[in-house]
Amino acid sequence: MNIQIFGTKKSFDTKKAQRYFKERRIKFQFIDLREKEMSKGELQSVMRAAGGIDAVIDQGAKDQDTVALITYLVESQKFDKLLENQQVLREPIVRNGAKATVGYCPEVWKTWE
Numbered sequence: 001m002n003i004q005i006f007g008t009k010k011s012f013d014t015k016k017a018q019r020y021f022k023e024r025r026i027k028f029q030f031i032d033l034r035e036k037e038m039s040k041g042e043l044q045s046v047m048r049a050a051g052g053i054d055a056v057i058d059q060g061a062k063d064q065d066t067v068a069l070i071t072y073l074v075e076s077q078k079f080d081k082l083l084e085n086q087q088v089l090r091e092p093i094v095r096n097g098a099k100a101t102v103g104y105c106p107e108v109w110k111t112w113e
Contacts, residue, residue: 001112003028006038007092013104014092020106024113037086038093043079046093049100053078056102058090 003021005028007014021028031038038046043056050056053070061067066085070078082088090102094109101108 001026001096003112004031004095005029005092006031006033006042006089006095008032008034011091016104017092017094020109026113033086033089033091037083038089040083042095043083043086045098046095046100046102047079049095049098050102053082056089056093057082058088061088063088 003026005014005017005021007017007030009032018028018030047053047056057067057070059067063085066081066088070081070085070088073081092104094101094105096112099112
């Protein structure tokens with residue numbers, strides 16, 4: 001298993017995800033989205049696994065203007081705007097190769113073990 005957890009240090013769900021893997025002694029790599037954003041390929045891979053762009057956007061994000069803008073953009077422009085504004089992504093994003101989850105999903109992570 002090659003687990004990557006994308007999130008921020010202040011996110012409670014990100015902390016819970018880290019604790020989940022620590023308790024099971026599963027090594028993971030934590031990537032703080034405030035310090036290093038996801039690459040274009042990483043974001044595309046997560047969107048494919050999670051079910052599209054709407055599944056990765058946090059509708060309750062602090063930056064409601066950006067959420068609204070992305071929601072009402074033409075499909076071809078949504079991805080580029082999301083890539084520029086990753087603060088509106090749902091956290092945590094947990095990747096295991098081509099598999100990925102958005103949000104706290106221990107029921108899915110159990111199937112990875």
